[in-house]
Amino acid sequence: MSTTTPLMRQYLEIKADYEDAILFFRLGDFYEMFMDDAVLASRVLGITLTSRNKGDADAIPLCGVPYHSSQGYIAKLIAEGHKVAICEQVEDPKAAKGIVKREVVKVVTPGLVTDTDTLEPKENNYLLAIAGQDSGYGISHIDITTGEFRVTQVETLAQVESELGSLRPREVLLNENESGRAIKKQIDSLLDGLMCSFLPEWSFEPDYVREQLCSFFGVSGLESFGCQELPAALQAASGVLFYLQQTQKGELRHIRPLQTYHTRSFMVLDESTRRNLELTATLLDGKKRGSLLGVLDRTVTAMGGRTLRHWIHYPLIDRDQILARQAAVAELVDESLQRIELIEALDGVYDLERLNSKIAMASANAKDLSALRSSLEKLPKLDDLLMPFGSTCLKEIRSRIDLLPELVELLDRAIVDDPPFVLRDGGIIKDGYNEELDELRTISREGKGWIAGLEQEEKERSGISSLKVKYNKVFGYFIEITRRHLDRIPEDYQRKQTLSNAERFITPRLKEYEAKVLGAEERMIDLEFNLFQEIRLTAATESRRIQQSAEALAELDALLSLADLAHERNYVAPQIDDSGIIRIEAGRHPVVEGMPLKEAFVPNDVHLDLEKNQLLIITGPNMAGKSTFMRQVALITLMAQLGSFVPAESARIGVVDRIFTRVGASDNLARGQSTFMVEMNETANILRHATSRSLIILDEIGRGTSTFDGISIAWAVAEYLHDNAQVAAKTLFATHYHELTDLALTRGRIKNYNVAVKEWNDQIIFLRKIVSGGASRSYGIQVGRLAGLPDTVISRAKEILRNLEAGEFIRAGEPRLGGSEKSPKKPENTQLSLFNTGLEDAFRARLESIDLSNTTPLEAMNILDDLKKLL
Known part of the structure; x- marks a missing residue:
């Protein structure tokens, strides 16, 4: 260092404190990067790499970007998983004696992006910390762009995984000790693509944790936050604050008081369920369009969109809270003119949460203050429009809208209507202000x-x-x-x-x-x-009041979105109770019914309870609509517990504590698991955690292994769900194993249903209607024909199917499955076969599967036709 210039000595001294970050070193109108940082940045950003002292033996790699357009470059580095330390000139170069003083003013990481132009407006950008103790796991998350700061404590790693799925953080913090590294190893596949940072072990010590939290919030104790008896939660929250103070050098007055929440206060949705139900993203391409959120989200503000997304990930289980939200939606549905006026008044309100954060962190420009003013100016009209509403929820929202007249007057008097972006260009302040x-x-x-x-x-x-x-x-x-x-x-x-x-x-x-x-x-x-x-600075002192209004407007926007959709699509208000009953008449899938289908969507009824209709076995061919039907039941239940209206003619929803789904599967190469292992893991999770208040969706259990193994597992799972009183959850169980329909003969709460189809000239027509009774056939060959299989394959498949239906082996011991009229005849084997299953067994098996009490005349004729074909 002694041989370098004063400037490079300054650079090296600062860089030594930020070895894990790319240092943006301010030189005049540019941010310069040197040495390894320059090599890395030039490659990632695609900018020219040059050198200082070019041509000399001690040439130093160098690259740079203009400071006024640096945000795009920083965003690209962050997206590639890098940290960026911003080093500014902290004194006027004209007044400096010698080298200009420079300091790192903030470190930008994936979880601490403050440039809102590079973030998704309707998605939170969370930094999350996990702390493990004997008492459980603490989880704390913060969105620095909105000030939201929450914490919880859970008992199992599965619950940690569930929260990660709900929150989808961009960055995760862990203790660098053995416990923290063990947690990372156990959930490593969920952390794929996320930046993980380890914090020093001493920052999780109990005394430091309490001092850190009390000092930051200016309190003498933590009782007001509701987490004083949750040691792991306190550690996680302190870890977040420790990291903030290491990376953010400015004011953080917009960070809200720590809010403690309990996962048991919301419906539990594991990652598999969120994925299978396509709550916020589609399975096919991960897009919002085509998901439940894509249908429900008609919000006109970014903060309203984030609120609605949060509601979907955290459905309510408290009946009173659900009904309070539902009453607000109902009132907004009924008062159409006022609803439209409210939407129009909200439209054009800027993202007050993120504006407030920029103001509090002194990064807001004049355009931001102008946006704040124009947004606050809309509040009096919103207040007037809300005045006639009588629901508790809407009245409470109105009470939280702070009009901030003094701040509006100041901004109106001081800031020009269309200020420039650059503060040093002048032209910001109105004439007459000073x-x-x-x-x-x-x-x-x-x-x-x-x-x-x-x-x-x-x-x-x-x-x-x-x-x-x-x-x-x-x-x-x-x-x-x-x-x-x-x-x-x-x-x-x-x-x-x-x-x-x-x-x-x-x-x-x-x-x-x-x-x-x-x-x-x-x-x-x-x-x-x-x-x-x-x-x-004056606006920053009103941070809490702005935040309160922003939260109220966000909730109002989310409620208006639900009401507007309900009005347009003729949704109904479901009856909410704790009965354990789910009864839906003419229910529709909220996403599928809005798609441009060739045929009209067919509504279906369902009745589930804990007395006679606990487990419904649903049979029928592929493509007939079994999966759509089961998913729509789950989505209608979830929507009801959001407080939303639902797509049905009527609905009664007994509040459920969890929704489980086992729908399809694929290999998880990251965990070294086959399709069948993924299927069994998900099934085991359901059997371990389901309760009598849960709703379970099972689609094709056991199909990932051999037929006999699959039938055995599916049968045993169905019996367990029925017979085990602690896990006797309401269940929709779709299967192609028609043998499972026999369960209804010996289990009182199991009922058979099937998706009706019509045969015509060896073709099938899907009627999409769920009817009582088990399906007699799977129609797999007909579905194969629809998919375009060659005629020769279809003909051979029919031949094999006839062989199967007649019995597995012929008398000579030859597998009947492989028999063919074209097969060469072999001499008869004199040894008797152990598998002498003849026509009588086939008839007997078919007759035993018939539920006469639930068989219609038309179905009886179809059954007779099947028996005749066996001859």
Whole structure:
């Protein structure tokens, strides 16, 4: 270091404290990067890599980006999983003695992005910390762009995984000790693509944790936060604050008081269920369009969109809270004109949560304050529109809307209507706001007019009509005269510069006024900047009030979204109770019914309870609609517990504590698990955690292994769900194993249903209707024909199917499955077969599967036809 320049010594000293980050080192109008940082940044950003002392043996790699367009470059580095330390000049270069003082003012990481232009408006950007103790796991998350700061404590790692699925953080913090590293190893597949940072073990010590939290919030105890008896939760929250203070050097006054929540207060949705039900993203491409959120989200503000997304991930289980939200939706549905007016009034309200955060962190520009003003100006109309509503929820929302009249008046008086983006360009503050600024502006305006008048005077005095008074940043104001008129210049002209075809002069009078004008402009820009900072600081002191209004407007926007959708699609208010009953009449899938389908969507009924209809076995061919039906039951239940109306003619929803789904599967190569292992893991999770208040969706259990193994597992799972009183959850169980329909003969709460189809000329027509009774066939070959299998394959499949239906082996011991009319005949084996299953067994099995009490005449005719075909 002793051989480097003073500038590089300064760089190396600062870089030593931020070895894990790319250092953006401010030099004038650029952020420069050196050495390894430069090599890495040039590759990621696609910018030119050059060097300092180019050509020398000690040349230093160098690259840079303009500071005014740096956000895009920073966002790209963050997206690639890097941290960026922003090092600014913290003193005026004009006043500096020697090297300009520089400091890192903040570190940008994936979980601490503050540039809202690079974030999804309707999604939170969470930083999350996990702490493990004997008492459980603490989970704390913060969105620095909104100030939301929450914490919980859970008992199992599965619950940690569930929270990770709900919150989808961009960055995770862990203790660097053995416990923290063990947690990371256990949930490593869920952390794929996330930045993980380890914090020093001492920062999780109990004494430090309590001191840290009390100091940050200015309290003497943690009782008001409701987590004083949750040691792991306290550790996680303290870890978040520790990391914030290490990376953010400015004010954090917008961070809300720590909010403790309990997962048991909400419906539990594991990652598999969120994925299978496509709550916020589709399975196919991960897009919002085509998901439940894509249907429900009609919010007009970014903060409303984030609130609605949160509601979907955290459905309510408290009946009173559900009904309170539902009553608000109902009132907004009924009052259509007021609803439309409220939506129009909300439309155009900027993201107050993120504006507030930028103001509190002193990163807001004049455009942001202008957006704050225009948003706050809409509040009185919203307040008036809400006045007639009587539901508890809407009245409470109105009570939380703070009109902030003093702040609105200040911003209206101080900030111009269309301010520039760059603060140092001036033109931010309105005339009449500050007397000194007005005087300086007068001098500037009059000075420019005076100089224009001076040019005319000098033309007349000298008789040179081409004389010009000009200005540049190097020489200031000067008089320019072409060479052909040099013999006519007045005696008091002082030569300043010689050009190829002209000369530049100054006069004592011109320089005197120049000092006055330019001095005024410089003072004017500095004064405007200082006035703006004072106004921004005043707005920052109202952070809590702005935040409160933002939360209220976000909830209102989410409720309006649900009401607008309910009105347009004729949704109904479900009956909510604790009965354990789910009864839906003419239910519809909220996403599928809105798709451009070739055929009209067919509604279906369902009745589930804990007495006679606990487990419904659903059979029928592929593509007939079994999965759509089961998913729509789950989605209607979830929507009801959001407080939303639902797509049905009527619905009664007994509150459920969890929704489980086992729908399809794929290999999990990251965990080294096959399709069948994934299926069994998910099934085991359901059997371990389901309760009698849960709703379970099972689709094709056991299909990932051999037929006999699959049937055995599916049968045993169904029995367990029925017979085990602690796990006797309401269940929809779709299967192609028709043998399972026999369960209804011996289990009182198991019922058979199937998706009706119609056969016509060896073709099938899907009727999409769920009817009582088990399906007699799977129609797999007909579905194969619809999919375009060659005719020869279809014909051979039919032949094999006839062989199967007649019994597995022929008398000679040859597998009947492989038999064919074209097969060469083999001499008869004299040894008797152990698998002599003949026509009688096939008839007997088919007859035993018939539920006469639930068989319609049409179904009886179909059964007789099947039996005849066996002959």
